[in-house]
Amino acid sequence: MFTISSLHIYPVKSLQGIALSDAVLTMQGLAFDRQWMLVDAAGKFVTQRQMPALARISTRLTAECLVLEHAGLPPLSIPLVPMPDNRCAVTVWRDTCMGCDEGAAASHWLTQAVGQWQGGDLRLVRFAPEGVRPVDPAYMDGDSADTAFSDGYPFLIxxxxxxxxxNVQLLANGAEAVPMARFRPNIVLSGMSAFGENDCKTFTATDASYRFTLRKPCQRCKTTTVDQRTGVIANPKEPLRTLTAMNPYPHLSGAYFGQNATLTLGHGVVIKVGDQVQ
Structure with missing residues (x-):
């Protein structure tokens, strides 16, 4: 038996996240997770991999708006109701899908906050309400699922x-410990042994109201080197170097931490901190 110790959403891909006490489960992830992202002039996604300074933009949700905040600028409010006439094609990794451009004012605000990317202004786009972005079927064992603007899966556990x-190993290597925010999880569990999530196939609520199926280990990138409040990279090698050395997957090379998952039961159910899963 394990306990959900924290829940997190990242309304805008690569901006700061929000810790929640509860969230509505959807097939695309926790409600409002990765429903927006930043793109360049060609509609290609831009993240902390290219612009670590994005980590300095905080996000919050009200009943009516997504609010972005950055030091020295007035907050930017984006209505939660999408603008129906601003459809545009956008690219995230190898997928092209439909988005809704949030307009020139949002683009100008982002440029003031973090500057241009490759000589052009950033644009803020929302995942189109009717959009469908399927999860890679290679890891789905015949099931199907879709996601919004996450890297590839709707949940990270x-x-x-x-x-x-x-962190024990990082300290032993002479590096600094890192907080959980570096790994941008959605669901954090307590009461489990270290890397116990790698040995599980499913997590099911004790009342059987929802179930996650774990699909594949999550390969980590340079975003883990970025301080998720300041946008500063103090050590460009860690924690990736330590994760690579600790890699528990003989058939895989690289740095891995956490498990990508999909929802197989419980669309519309509320998940809460303190829930017990098994």
Whole structure:
């Protein structure tokens, strides 16, 4: 039996996240997770991999708006109701899907906050309400699922003990410990042994109201080197170097931490911090 110790959403891909006490489960992830992202003039996604300074933009949700905040600028409010006439094609990794451009004012605000990318202004786009972006079927065992603007899966699940184990090794290597925010999880579990999530196939609520199926380990990128409040990269090699050395998957090379997952039961159910899963 394990306990959900924290829940997190990232309304705008690569901007700061929001810790929640509860969230509505959808097939595309926790409600409002990765429903927006930044794109360049060609509609290609832009993240902290290219612009670490994006980590300095905070996000919050009200009943009516998504609010972006950055030091020295007035907050930017984006209505939660999409603008129906601003459809545009956008690209995230190898997928092209439909988005809704949030307009010139949002683009100008982003340029003031973090500057241009490759000589052009950033644009803020929302995942189109009717959009469908399928998860890679290679890891779905015949099931199907879709996501919004996440890298590839609607949920990322990790355990507190796994982070503790990584930090023990980081300190042993002479590096600094890192907070969970570096890994941008959606669901964090307590009561599990270190890397116990790697040995599980499903997590089911004790009342059987929802179930997640774990699909594949999450390969990590340079975003884990970015301080998720300041946008500063103090050590460009860590924690990736330590994760690569700790890699528990002999058939895979690289840095891995956490498990990508899909929802197989419970669309519309409310998940809460403190829930028990097994």
């Amino acid at each position: 990790v355990s507190e003990a796994s982070l503790a184990a990584v």
